[in-house]
Amino acid sequence: MPDERFGLPWGRIRKWQRDGLRVAATDGCFDILHVGHLRMLRWAASQADRLVVLLPDDASVSASKPGRPFVPLRDRAELVAALDPVDAVGHYTQSDLASLYAELAPDVLVNSPEWQGRVRTVRGGGSRGSGRLLPQSRRLVHDELGVADQVLLNLSSACFLSARV
Numbered sequence: 001m002p003d004e005r006f007g008l009p010w011g012r013i014r015k016w017q018r019d020g021l022r023v024a025a026t027d028g029c030f031d032i033l034h035v036g037h038l039r040m041l042r043w044a045a046s047q048a049d050r051l052v053v054l055l056p057d058d059a060s061v062s063a064s065k066p067g068r069p070f071v072p073l074r075d076r077a078e079l080v081a082a083l084d085p086v087d088a089v090g091h092y093t094q095s096d097l098a099s100l101y102a103e104l105a106p107d108v109l110v111n112s113p114e115w116q117g118r119v120r121t122v123r124g125g126g127s128r129g130s131g132r133l134l135p136q137s138r139r140l141v142h143d144e145l146g147v148a149d150q151v152l153l154n155l156s157s158a159c160f161l162s163a164r165v
Helices: 010-018 035-045 058-064 073-081 094-104 144-164
Strands: 023-027 050-056 088-092 108-111 132-135
Touching: 010 023, 010 050, 023 035, 023 094, 035 050, 035 108, 050 058, 050 073, 050 094, 058 094, 073 088, 088 094
Parallel strands: 023 050, 023 108, 050 088, 108 132
Antiparallel strands: none
């Protein structure tokens, strides 16, 4: 039976690593997929040979972003997996993220601008080294909160207008 903890294809990832391919990883909600996400994923993929994207489960998203996610984990994972830059998608609970990164042992961790000013450590496994932490530029990413706010504003305006008609 294949090992798919966290929804990841571990056999395929370990093969990439054994074959000497550099693995990058990033994580994020990817709740309302927009061009900023695509630009960030393209950039992240350019930092290594393979890109693994990790998505928080719905409870973890709700804990950090009240009223979210708008799109459930299963659908977010399917959408992100369909994007060209992405080679594998997994999921986690917030309490599992550190241990998941330790087990994944990416060569590169692409850091979200949301983490700017906060410390994140990456520890590569064994002979793979310690990994590199690369903060992505805010210029690559549209403000997701701004996108979400705009969607909600448009929806509430549409509901208000239809209620008045």
